[in-house]
Amino acid sequence: MAEQENAIICQDLTFHYHNRPIFSQFNLKIPFHKMNLIKGKNGIGKTTLLKLMASILLPPKGSVHYRGIVNPKINWLPSCGNALFPHLTGIENFTLFQHLTPHQCLTIDEIKTLLVNYPVMIETLNKSLPVQVNQCSDGMKQLIKIAIALSHNAHFYFWDEPFQNLSQELALELSLLMNTFFQEKTLVLTDHRHSGNNDYDEINLETLL
């Protein structure tokens, strides 16, 4: 892979939790405008690697470089927790994050336009938006989280288990949407339910460690 095609370069990354080493002088290059799937068994450090690349965690040693961008806009879809304000409705959460985010975000109407060819997603989203998050099912919460993530136009996307809690129909539509949405974008994700519907560049963490 030519050096200039790399979007993200992890250089000599070292990270440990409570003296348990996760990465030691770990190196990885992520190409531009690709969907990169990080694979590996449970507990190997897939989410930790995503968080390090998204600068949510900071490595005590080593570094993450974003090629050509000094302060990149990062889009993060967390897998743990709801990542939503529990007493607000879906649409209130959507708007709240728009107001909190310092960059321009897509409106809910623009998101709905984006989803126009995905009827199950639109229908479920329309059902979820007026409901208070603490009364939503896990699948509804996941779809609200995805809508909020899609609204944030960023340089790099890091999505941790985007298909979790989604029904088969929703997961299929999301994978089709991702194929279109991420054509000109750089995405790194983890996915235990990888169905083969997406054209991922696979990164097997077990072979790299």
Next chain:
Amino acid sequence: MISQLIIYLIKENWRGSFSSWMTLLLELFSSSLGLIIYWYASKAFGPSIQEHLDFYQTDFFSFMVVGEIFLGIPIQVLTGLITSYKTIFREHIHEIFISRAISWNRYFISQIIADIWRPFLRMGFIVLVSMGLGLSFSLLSFLYALFLTSLALISFYGFALLALSLINISGRGQTLIFQTNALLGALSGAFFPVEILPSKLAVLMTTIIPHGILLTNVRKILAQTTAIPFPQQEFVHLALLGLAYAGSGYFLFQSSLIFLRKKGRLIL
């Protein structure tokens, strides 16, 4: 738009705190119980400490009620901020904050404004009931005291940031912070005059601890033993202290967050 942000946070706080009107009534009921305790405590112990209260030109019941009202606002702000911060961590919202470079300062200040109605509601209720039980002060003094309280919020904001830093570093500490806060409130003269304390402790409480500075000066304003025209020495004192607390609090908070991100301990 910060106004929109505040409206959504008000909704979040209101629905989180008051799932039904019964919860609101229970809160007012608990305030009434507090007033009953103050009333009987003042009857029992008032005469023995009256000589210390003469300086503030008040009786023991009014003394305790003023402490409850004017310390209640900033303490509610402090505890509200800690509670909402814990929710943000519990729900993993902080990961989105960090990734999107969302300003913590902007969020915290919006959260404070969104939460302020609650202690004000309580204060209004306590003032109304207490006036029926003999509490009295001029409207102008009351407004000046409120202005001083607003100024003290900057110090309490800094205090809250210091507390959040402690939570970030230790992973715990919420109970310790609430207990420390209650102790500082008591030592700052919420329930008895600071003159009762050893003189060095009394000086400390009324020069660098915002609880003490606020209460001492509010009492002076309400008793009209201090000159009211603005700017006053007390206002300048609180403003400077506020800048020092807020500045050091924000620096420590940001440092503790970096510490958390390096340790990978993003769960509190």
